[in-house]
Amino acid sequence: MVTSPLIGVLALQGDVREHVRALEAIGARTMLVRTRAHIDEVDGLILPGGESSVIDKLARAFGLQDPIRRAIADGLPVYGTCAGMILLADRIVDGIVGQQSFGGVDMAVRRNAFGGQTESFETTLEAPAIGGAPVTAVFIRAPVVEESGPLVETVAHLPDGRAVAVRQGNLLATAFHPEVTEEHRFHEMFLAIVRSHVDGGDGTGARAPL
């Protein structure tokens, strides 16, 4: 394709601006997503960090839950950070009463797995799947992946082995926030997934057969 893919950032609550800046830094076109029509326009969607229970409620109030679930089922590439990871999880542990997710990734995530705001921390992670230097990762009331199905690939993990970045097909999720550091490799990886999808890829990151 000639033009850069159009990446939407779900703009109901959370660190929307930080994602827009990270996407602009890697040359993607961006759009704030607030309506069903916007979802149809974008080549990929980012679910930002914030508060997953609030984003869930607002998405349902604005009639976006079904369109987003449908888009995910149809193969739209989606990248979720922190609250966004929770929204992509098929199963939430310790959600608030009635909390729902969009789902799509066959995993259970535990909300606030490391404690509250004051237990936020920065650490260095090995991320063999993205290669290069270790990742500086910021965790803010972050979730962790407690269990996942066979299609879920671990992209980065804690020293104790728990997954904090995962991919399943066109869906990418990180428990931490690359959008608040100068760490662009996850957004780059997402953009590659989007490009492959736009070009007719199958969601594995491999080129479609000619």
Ligand SMILES: NC(=O)CC[C@H](N)C(=O)O
């Ligand atoms: N930084 C974040 O996105 C925090 C996520 C928050 N704990 C939630 O449940 O949504």
